[in-house]
Amino acid sequence: MDQLQFLTWVRGPGLNLALLVFVLGVLWRLIEIYGLGRKTDLSAPRHVPGASGWATIARRSLPAPGLLKSSPVTYIGGYIFHVGLAVVVFLFAPHVALVDALVGVTWPALPSQVIDFATVVTMVAMVAVLVDRHVKWAKRFLSTFGDWFAWLLTFLPLLTGWLAVQHLLLPYTLMLALHILSVELLLVCLPFTKLFHAFTSFGSRWFNGTMNGHKGVPV
Amino acid sequence: MSASLDKGVRVLKEMIDAPIASYFSSCVHCGICAEACLFYTETSDPKFTPIHKVEPMRRIWQQEYTLLGRLAKLVGLAKPVTDEELGKWKELVYDSCTFCGRCSAVCPVGNDIVYMVRKMREGMSAAGHAPEGLKGAVTRTINIGSPMGVKLPAVKAQMKHVEADYGIPIPLDQEGAEYLVTLSSMEIINFPEYLGAIAKIMRHVGKTWTLSSEAFEATNAGMQIGNSDLARVIVARVVAGAEKLKVKTVISPECGHAYTALRWEGANLIGRPFTFKVQHIVEVLDEFRAAGLLKTEGMETDRLSFHDPCQLARRGGVIQPQRNLMKMVAKEFVEMPEAGYMNWCCGGGGGASSIEEGEYLRIEAFQVKKRQLDAVKPDRLVTACANCRIVLEEGLEHYKMNLPVVGLTETIAEHIPDPE
Ligand code: SF4
Ligand code: SF4
Numbered sequence: 031m032d033q034l035q036f037l038t039w040v041r042g043p044g045l046n047l048a049l050l051v052f053v054l055g056v057l058w059r060l061i062e063i064y065g066l067g068r069k070t071d072l073s074a075p076r077h078v079p080g081a082s083g084w085a086t087i088a089r090r091s092l093p094a095p096g097l098l099k100s101s102p103v104t105y106i107g108g109y110i111f112h113v114g115l116a117v118v119v120f121l122f123a124p125h126v127a128l129v130d131a132l133v134g135v136t137w138p139a140l141p142s143q144v145i146d147f148a149t150v151v152t153m154v155a156m157v158a159v160l161v162d163r164h165v166k167w168a169k170r171f172l173s174t175f176g177d178w179f180a181w182l183l184t185f186l187p188l189l190t191g192w193l194a195v196q197h198l199l200l201p202y203t204l205m206l207a208l209h210i211l212s213v214e215l216l217l218v219c220l221p222f223t224k225l226f227h228a229f230t231s232f233g234s235r236w237f238n239g240t241m242n243g244h245k246g247v248p249v
Numbered sequence: 250m251s252a253s254l255d256k257g258v259r260v261l262k263e264m265i266d267a268p269i270a271s272y273f274s275s276c277v278h279c280g281i282c283a284e285a286c287l288f289y290t291e292t293s294d295p296k297f298t299p300i301h302k303v304e305p306m307r308r309i310w311q312q313e314y315t316l317l318g319r320l321a322k323l324v325g326l327a328k329p330v331t332d333e334e335l336g337k338w339k340e341l342v343y344d345s346c347t348f349c350g351r352c353s354a355v356c357p358v359g360n361d362i363v364y365m366v367r368k369m370r371e372g373m374s375a376a377g378h379a380p381e382g383l384k385g386a387v388t389r390t391i392n393i394g395s396p397m398g399v400k401l402p403a404v405k406a407q408m409k410h411v412e413a414d415y416g417i418p419i420p421l422d423q424e425g426a427e428y429l430v431t432l433s434s435m436e437i438i439n440f441p442e443y444l445g446a447i448a449k450i451m452r453h454v455g456k457t458w459t460l461s462s463e464a465f466e467a468t469n470a471g472m473q474i475g476n477s478d479l480a481r482v483i484v485a486r487v488v489a490g491a492e493k494l495k496v497k498t499v500i501s502p503e504c505g506h507a508y509t510a511l512r513w514e515g516a517n518l519i520g521r522p523f524t525f526k527v528q529h530i531v532e533v534l535d536e537f538r539a540a541g542l543l544k545t546e547g548m549e550t551d552r553l554s555f556h557d558p559c560q561l562a563r564r565g566g567v568i569q570p571q572r573n574l575m576k577m578v579a580k581e582f583v584e585m586p587e588a589g590y591m592n593w594c595c596g597g598g599g600g601a602s603s604i605e606e607g608e609y610l611r612i613e614a615f616q617v618k619k620r621q622l623d624a625v626k627p628d629r630l631v632t633a634c635a636n637c638r639i640v641l642e643e644g645l646e647h648y649k650m651n652l653p654v655v656g657l658t659e660t661i662a663e664h665i666p667d668p669e
Contacts, residue, residue, distance in 0.1 A: 062315060063270040072516035074523065076566055086359060094355035095591050100284040108279070108357075168283035171295030177278050222317055227275040227358050234275040235359030237268040242353075242361070245513055246566035247590075249354055249361075 037207040040214065048214035055221030056229060063230060068237075076246030086239025086249055087232055103162035104169070107155045114152030118145055118188065142195070149192045156185055180223050186212035254332045257376020261309050261330075264368035270314060272365060273307050275358040276300055282352040282362055287594055287614040288345040299352035299362045302341040303369045305330045335378045342366060342373050343380050344607030348506070348599030349559040354591065363564075370475025379474045382603040386470040390483055395466040396603070397434035404432070404465050407441050417448040422494065423459035428533070429496040429525075430458050431467035431487060431511075433504040435635035443503060443635070446662030450534070453665045454542040458500075464490025467502050469510035472518075473600025481518040484510060491525050498526040500533055503656050505560030505598055505634040512565065529561055530658055531633050535570030538577065545664035548580040554627035555582070555657070556618075556641065557592040558634035571633055571657060578664045579631075585621040593617045597640030615644035622652065633657045 031039070093105050119125060123139035130136040140148075160181055163169050190209035193199050200208070220226060242249040283289040283298040295301070311318035312327045321327045352362040373379055386396035394400055408419040420426065428451070436443040451458045464487040471480030491499050501508040512527040528536075537543035555575055561567045568589050575582045587593060596614035601607055618641070622630070630652055632638055641654045 058316065059274070063274055064267050066265065066267040066270050066314065068266040068268055069517070071513075072520070072522050073513045074516070074526070078566065081566075090357055090359050093357075094281075094285070096587060097281055097284055097355050101279070101281050104279050104281060163278075166280060167293065168289060168295045168298045169278065169280035172278040172280055172298060172301060174278070224277055227277050230271050230274040231358035233271040234268070234361075237271060238353060238356075238359045238361040238364075241268070241364070242564075245564070247563065 033201065033203040033207065037203055037210075040207050040210040044211065044214055048217040052217040052220060055218075056226075059221045059226055060229065064233065071241070071244050073244070075244045078243075078246035078248060081239070081243035081246050081248040083236035083238075083240035083243060086243070087235045089239075089248070090235045101166075103158055103166075107159040107162065110155035111152050111159065114148050114155060115184070115188075117148045118152060118191070121145065146192070146195065149188055153185065153188050153192070156181065156188070176224055179219075180225050183212075183216045183219055183223070183225065187216055251332055253375070253377040254330075254335070257335060257372045257378070258309060258330060260375040261306050261369070261372030262313055264371050265306070265310050265314060268361065269306075269365055269368065270310060272360040272362070273310050275360060277358060279357060282356050282360075285351040285355040287347075287349070287351070287596060287617050288610060291614045291616045292610070296341065297345050299346075299366070300356075300360065302338070302346055303362070303365045305334055305338055306365065306369045306372065332376070335373060335376050339373065339378050339380060340607075342369050343383065344601060344604050344610055346599060347559065347594045347597060347601045348509075348564070349594035350564045351559075351591065351594070354563060367475065370473075371477060372475075374475045380604040380606065382605050383470060383474040383600050386600070386603050387474050387476065387479055390466070390468075390470045391479060394486075395434040395437075396468055396470045397438055399434045399437045399466070401462055401465070404437055404460070404462075407437055407444060408460070410441060411445045411448060415445045415448055417445075417452055419444065419448055420457075420459040422462055423457070424494050425496075426457040426459040426494060427497050428456060428458040429464065429491050429494060429499045430460055431499060431502055431507070432460075432465050433468045433502050433507055433635050434466060435468075435504070435639060436502055437465075439639065440503075440635055440656060440659075442659045443656060446656075446659040447530075449662045449665050450537070450543070450658070452668070453544075454537045456537075456542075459494060459496070461490035461494060463493075464488075467507035467511060468504055469507065469514075470600065470603075472510045472514055473506060473603075477518060480510065480514065484515045484518050487511060488515070488519055488523065491523075496525055498528055498533070501527060501529045503530055503633045503635050503638075503658055505558035505565075505636065506600070508565055508567075509560045529565070529567055529633070531561065531570050531574065532567055534658065534661060535573050538573060543577075543661070544666070545577050545661065546666050547578075547664050549578055549629075549660070550580050551628035552581045552583055552626070553579040553629050553631055554585055554622070554625055555588065556585075556595065556630055556632040556637060556654075557589055558632060558637050559592070559594050559598055561633060562592060563590055574657060574661055575631065578660060583625040583627055586624050587621065593621055595637040595640040596644065597636060602636055602640050611640065612644065612647050615648065618644060619648050619650065622650065627652065630654045631657050631660055 121140040122145045126139045194205035288297040312322045350363040596611040
């Protein structure tokens with residue numbers, strides 16, 4: 031298989047396969063988790079404005095009072111890399127074009143210099159949170175292979191994408207193929223790793239918000 | 250597998266519901282919950298990280314309820330939960346968790362970790378790994394009627410004392426009274442002033458109330474140890490007493506966990522909604538205030554601060570009423586940093602105060618309370634939980650801080666004018 035055949039494969043059958051595993055995996059996991067259900071709360075509710083699942087979904091995007099100071103890298107690094115990822119994934123012109131080609135929906139993209147910059151910033155933030163994982167006690171203590179692996183799964187598409195655009199290290203065709211492959215790897219693994227929090231954190235916030243909201247506590 | 254371990258694992262399996270599965274799936278190991286937990290911040294020992302306290306439960310979830318985990322178990326790659334492991338976790342699930350809920354208030358992905366610890370205790374106690382102190386408290390509650398072994402005659406003796414001291418009759422088993430007043434053993438033994446304060450306030454506002462000979466004890470060690478069957482038996486006594494006397498409202502005493510047990514867990518334990526209302530005494534007093542019934546006179550002139558019991562404030566949603574009441578009687582009311590919703594625990598909630606071997610941890614954890622207090626330097630500390638009060642007193646004594654701790658209800662009662 032030469033570089034072009036490799037690229038053709040990852041763009042065609044490879045992508046289809048990855049998307050299939052991703053979609054089925056996400057559905058399976060959602061059913062596996064939320065299918066367990068929960069008991070209804072029989073205690074008399076207390077109604078307080080802002081104490082609800084939906085409010086908590088929004089509220090938990092901000093640092094809890096006093097915690098920014100004790101976990102600055104986690105919060106600031108976390109914000110930068112989550113926002114950075116979203117910008118790079120959804121606002122890079124070739125990505126927008128890909129979505130357009132796949133499902134026929136389009137939106138304006140950002141100039142490539144901006145995306146370049148965002149990519150580098152995102153990667154720096156990711157390295158910072160990785161270092162923080164190593165030096166911060168509680169975080170290091172909690173860390174398992176899954177944490178390092180999930181980091182790598184997220185970092186590789188950024189790195190290969192950036193290298194491809196910059197025409198660095200490897201021929202463009204090969205680097206682009208590796209970039210797409212790394213994204214496919216991410217898609218395949220996402221439902222089965224901690225990256226699945228991309229879906230469940232909404233459910234978790236909602237449960238926490240609803241159950242404590244029942245008590246009139248806006249958590 | 251030993252029979253008790255088998256039972257523990259089975260119970261843990263039963264405990265896992267959609268919220269718990271969602272929480273485990275969401276955790277990103279960010280460690281932020283650790284920074285919110287007084288047992289981590291004051292010891293810097295990472296094993297006290299809240300989400301780590303439920304690690305055995307996570308593995309059971311993974312091995313029983315996830316595709317990959319089940320596959321791993323099938324081919325022998327999963328690490329089973331052992332008796333020895335649960336034994337080691339006792340310190341994490343009981344001694345170093347007060348159900349304070351700060352972790353649940355901060356987790357960025359939204360995990361309600363204390364909800365998980367509460368469920369984890371069900372499995373721990375089923376597996377026989379609950380602390381002796383709590384086992385004793387539960388046994389005494391089931392067999393004698395109260396965790397401290399207080400029986401009805403002791404309550405009656407105290408009623409007599411209070412009647413003599415205050416000159417106000419204390420009603421017992423009065424059918425049709427509006428309020429059923431319940432007590433915590435701690436109040437019966439250590440803080441008789443609570444009952445006197447209630448009598449004085451009820452006379453002042455002109456409300457009918459009663460104690461019950463079968464439902465005087467409001468605390469629930471069954472909930473603390475994590476045994477819903479026993480917790481149900483205990484709460485059912487209060488329900489039976491309240492329904493027999495046909496009261497409109499049951500007043501939970503100055504006790505945090507009794508409030509959670511009655512107000513939030515009670516109906517779920519007995520499997521039906523209550524036919525009466527449950528209110529913490531602080532809520533009742535604030536209602537009297539709002540209705541213009543509670544009229545105090547005079548002010549405390551020393552510097553007062555208020556310690557929010559976790560189960561009342563963060564876990565119970567009662568934050569403003571105690572402040573309204575404090576302002577009625579305190580000229581100088583100072584708030585500690587992070588008071589209210591994010592207040593730091595006294596270190597002995599959730600049954601932890603009855604665990605002897607956990608004492609050193611409580612003392613360590615108290616340093617955060619000390620910092621909070623040092624920041625505002627009150628002359629006296631007011632609270633609304635007899636358990637907090639005892640734990641605070643122990644901590645203050647250990648750190649040689651000369652700071653009296655008093656109950657809010659009695660503080661209010663001191664400012665009730667005598668009837669003409
Ligand atoms: S704060 Fe939440 S996501 Fe972070 S380690 Fe604790 S439980 Fe996991
Ligand atoms: S409930 Fe409180 S004591 Fe228990 S783990 Fe959470 S923060 Fe720590």
